[in-house]
Amino acid sequence: MVSKMKFDKFLSEEYLKVFNNLPDPIFVTDTKGNILLSNSTTAMVLDLTLDQLLNQNVIELVKKGHYNISYAIKAVEEKKTVTGLVELKNGIVYISTSTPVFDDSGAVQLVITSARPKDLIEGFINTNKREVEYLRNRVFGSTEIIAESKQMKLVLFNAHNVAPTDSTVILQGESGTGKEVLANYIHLKSKRAKEAFIAVNCAAFPENLVEAELFGYEKGSFTGAVTSGKMGLFEAAENGTLFLDEIAELPLTLQAKLLRVLETNEVRRIGSNISKKINFRLIAASHKNLEHLVDLGEFREDLFYRLNVYPLVIPPLRERPEDILALASKFLEIFNNKYEKEIQLADDELEALKKRRWSGNVRELRNFIERRVISSLNDFTSNTYASIISSEKVNCDIKLDKLFEQGLSLKDLVKKVEKDYIEYTIKKFNGSVREAAESLGVYRSVLYRKINEHNEM
Numbered sequence: 483m484v485s486k487m488k489f490d491k492f493l494s495e496e497y498l499k500v501f502n503n504l505p506d507p508i509f510v511t512d513t514k515g516n517i518l519l520s521n522s523t524t525a526m527v528l529d530l531t532l533d534q535l536l537n538q539n540v541i542e543l544v545k546k547g548h549y550n551i552s553y554a555i556k557a558v559e560e561k562k563t564v565t566g567l568v569e570l571k572n573g574i575v576y577i578s579t580s581t582p583v584f585d586d587s588g589a590v591q592l593v594i595t596s597a598r599p600k601d602l603i604e605g606f607i608n609t610n611k612r613e614v615e616y617l618r619n620r621v622f623g624s625t626e627i628i629a630e631s632k633q634m635k636l637v638l639f640n641a642h643n644v645a646p647t648d649s650t651v652i653l654q655g656e657s658g659t660g661k662e663v664l665a666n667y668i669h670l671k672s673k674r675a676k677e678a679f680i681a682v683n684c685a686a687f688p689e690n691l692v693e694a695e696l697f698g699y700e701k702g703s704f705t706g707a708v709t710s711g712k713m714g715l716f717e718a719a720e721n722g723t724l725f726l727d728e729i730a731e732l733p734l735t736l737q738a739k740l741l742r743v744l745e746t747n748e749v750r751r752i753g754s755n756i757s758k759k760i761n762f763r764l765i766a767a768s769h770k771n772l773e774h775l776v777d778l779g780e781f782r783e784d785l786f787y788r789l790n791v792y793p794l795v796i797p798p799l800r801e802r803p804e805d806i807l808a809l810a811s812k813f814l815e816i817f818n819n820k821y822e823k824e825i826q827l828a829d830d831e832l833e834a835l836k837k838r839r840w841s842g843n844v845r846e847l848r849n850f851i852e853r854r855v856i857s858s859l860n861d862f863t864s865n866t867y868a869s870i871i872s873s874e875k876v877n878c879d880i881k882l883d884k885l886f887e888q889g890l891s892l893k894d895l896v897k898k899v900e901k902d903y904i905e906y907t908i909k910k911f912n913g914s915v916r917e918a919a920e921s922l923g924v925y926r927s928v929l930y931r932k933i934n935e936h937n938e939m
């Protein structure tokens with residue numbers, strides 16, 4: 483048996499670098515199946531850290547259910563290269579090849595195993611692409627989604643693998659972690675990419691309108707309905723993808739109706755007695771823990787199991803500091819272009835960004851960088867700015883004594899500040915309510931409601 487330490491000595495630093503940077507899983511075992519060397523991709527796809535993996539034996543990994551079969555031992559027994567399918571615990575199937583390496587006496591000394599996702603290879607063969615993009619470029623080097631951290635790379639990797647399967651996907655993660663971005667990514671990497679991607683926020687509609695939005699209605703079916711009738715969003719997503727964000731906000735009665743649609747693939751508009759067959763892929767998302775809501779009786783268990791085919795959890799931004807810097811630099815580039823500025827972040831600012839809690843996740847970071855570029859810091863030194871970033875408190879420079887003199891009630895004061903702040907933000911975004919809503923971290927519908935309320939004040 484070759485010990486890991488002894489084995490490492492065989493390899494120059496350059497070889498190790500090449501080995502580590504291979505985008506596919508690759509690892510080396512001894513004749514008993516002990517893992518001597520592995521790249522981090524192998525650990526990542528097995529949902530382990532590299533350290534954990536290096537202490538493992540392939541037979542144990544199979545026993546623990548990380549994957550269903552190992553060809554490394556077979557290669558030792560049969561003294562030849564063995565190839566076969568391996569299914570991981572997340573359902574992804576790989577084509578794995580184990581190649582024995584012999585010593586001078588012809589005995590097997592080591593086995594090198596490498597693997598590639600089956601779907602990916604088949605996809606390449608089927609589309610007969612001449613320019614084969616390597617997995618790392620397709621997934622890890624994606625320009626649409628920033629994923630520097632190991633956790634986010636794994637999420638993206640899993641998203642990449644589930645995309646072509648047409649399976650229902652449920653995305654969980656705090657608000658602003660990138661669930662909609664990921665849903666769109668899955669759509670774009672699926673067979674439905676050329677069809678519609680319909681994103682619906684179940685929390686953005688008043689309860690009585692969600693059904694009409696989703697199912698559509700025939701003319702005159704309820705007061706307030708457009709006289710000509712309206713197509714629902716299920717129908718609008720025909721052949722494409724329907725993304726139901728904040729699915730936990732769907733009222734229980736509608737949850738039952740959604741389940742029926744998923745089981746029958748049929749939709750009936752409100753006021754109609756004709757059902758229509760539809761074909762769409764569902765991606766749902768929630769920042770709430772749906773399993774917990776099932777326990778509380780607030781989410782239907784049957785719908786939960788119907789949705790929970792392929793769950794993907796996006797970790798909060800504070801748990802992936804590598805992404806903070808990568809995202810900040812991307813957003814800086816975007817907003818420097820947009821506002822024709824050349825702002826750079828100083829080292830202390832970058833440090834402060836990494837330490838902040840980012841409870842609004844990527845959305846908060848994006849808004850923060852946009853404000854940073856807009857304000858251009860004429861009257862701040864980078865030091866004071868860094869201290870503002872790192873303090874979690876909002877710096878409201880309001881003259882309290884002046885306010886006190888006005889004798890406003892707390893309610894009126896809050897409304898007044900809210901009104902002024904909203905007006906100020908909309909002005910900053912040249913009148914764009916959409917951008918202002920993004921910056922303020924509220925839905926557009928909420929912002930419109932507030933503007934109406936303020937107009938009536």
Ligand SMILES: Nc1ncnc2c1ncn2[C@@H]1O[C@H](COP(=O)(O)OP(=O)(O)OP(=O)(O)O)[C@@H](O)[C@H]1O
Binds near residue numbers: 661
């Ligand atoms: N990994 C990422 N790379 C680049 N941009 C990202 C990433 N994650 C999120 N964003 C950006 O952050 C913002 C929020 O993302 P998104 O709307 O997808 O979050 P969400 O989890 O769906 O939020 P909510 O639960 O509030 O609907 C968007 O502007 C999006 O473009």
